[in-house]
Amino acid sequence: NAGVTQTPKFRVLKTGQSMTLLCAQDMNHEYMYWYRQDPGMGLRLIHYSVGEGTTAKGEVPDGYNVSRLKKQNFLLGLESAAPSQTSVYFCASSYSQDTQPQHFGDGTRLSIL
Amino acid sequence: GQNIDQPTEMTATEGAIVQINCTYQTSGFNGLFWYQQHAGEAPTFLSYNVLDGLEEKGRFSSFLSRSKGYSYLLLKELQMKDSASYLCAVRDGDYKLSFGAGTTVTVRA
Numbered sequence: 001n002a003g004v005t006q007t008p009k010f011r012v013l014k015t016g017q018s019m020t021l022l023c024a025q026d027m028n029h030e031y032m033y034w035y036r037q038d039p040g041m042g043l044r045l046i047h048y049s050v051g052e053g054t055t056a057k058g059e060v061p062d063g064y065n066v067s068r069l070k071k072q073n074f075l076l077g078l079e080s081a082a083p084s085q086t087s088v089y090f091c092a093s094s095y096s097q098d099t100q101p102q103h104f105g106d107g108t109r110l111s112i113l
Numbered sequence: 114g115q116n117i118d119q120p121t122e123m124t125a126t127e128g129a130i131v132q133i134n135c136t137y138q139t140s141g142f143n144g145l146f147w148y149q150q151h152a153g154e155a156p157t158f159l160s161y162n163v164l165d166g167l168e169e170k171g172r173f174s175s176f177l178s179r180s181k182g183y184s185y186l187l188l189k190e191l192q193m194k195d196s197a198s199y200l201c202a203v204r205d206g207d208y209k210l211s212f213g214a215g216t217t218v219t220v221r222a
Contacts, residue, residue: 004155033210042117042200042212043156058209090155097208101146101158 002026006091006105013081013112021076021108023091031094032074033058033102034066036087043090049074050097081112115139115211119201124219125191133186133199133216141206147175147186148200150215156200160186188218196220 004025013019023032030051035043045058047066055066063085065077074093078085088109092102116138125131137145144163148156162168162177162184174187188195198215205211 035212040214042214043202043210044212045209048209059211097204098143099161099163101161102210103158104155106155 004091004093004103004105006089006108008108009106010109011111013078013110015081015083015112017081017112018077018079019081020078021089021091021110023074023076023093023105024072025074025091025093025103026072027093027095027103028071029093029095029103030071031097031102032068033092033094034064034074034076035090035092036060036085037090037107038087046076046089083112086110086112115203115205117201117203117211117213119199119213119216121214122217122219124221127191127193127220127222129191131188131191131218133188133201133218135184135186135201135213137182137184137201137203137213139203139205139211142179143204143206143208145175145177145184146202146204146210147173147184148202150198150200152197159199191220193220193222 033048034046049068052071091105094102119135147159150156160175172189200215201213202210
């Protein structure tokens, strides 16, 4: 039982390049989330999904797109990377939105030069 | 937006007690969570409060006062492995989590 798995763990991009971060969970959770974590700031919600085939914008969605074609996977895309997107990205999932906590992956450290 | 405040850093001695305060102002309230995050690792769930009062889980306890928009996490019998960042997170009226910036606790021998 792996929980929440993120790939890749590290990546360096040049400005303007594109890439996709993959999040996979094996807990049959309905809800999935993408956050970014920057020094001195709390985790900020980028996009989230309340079920297969659904996505919604969070607090800081600009410059990112997401897809949830399968219940277990939640993809985060950067179409044209910018230095301001240098961050640690965390994926999380939860069974429900009320009392259940979110379970986090180990993060993807992304640097954009 | 949501406003969640917690101290940036705290230092304590092994075996001591530390209390981390969190104050919040959010649009609606559907529970407050505490997470622990060791450097370079994922946040892990510690506690959840939705009603006023104290929740105890071994060496860790969490308290909530909804009328004051206030919570604290109490760490007792501190161990070196408790050195980490502690994140306060509030679930708002839309069931989304908003996080504080985290409190880095350093435990010294």
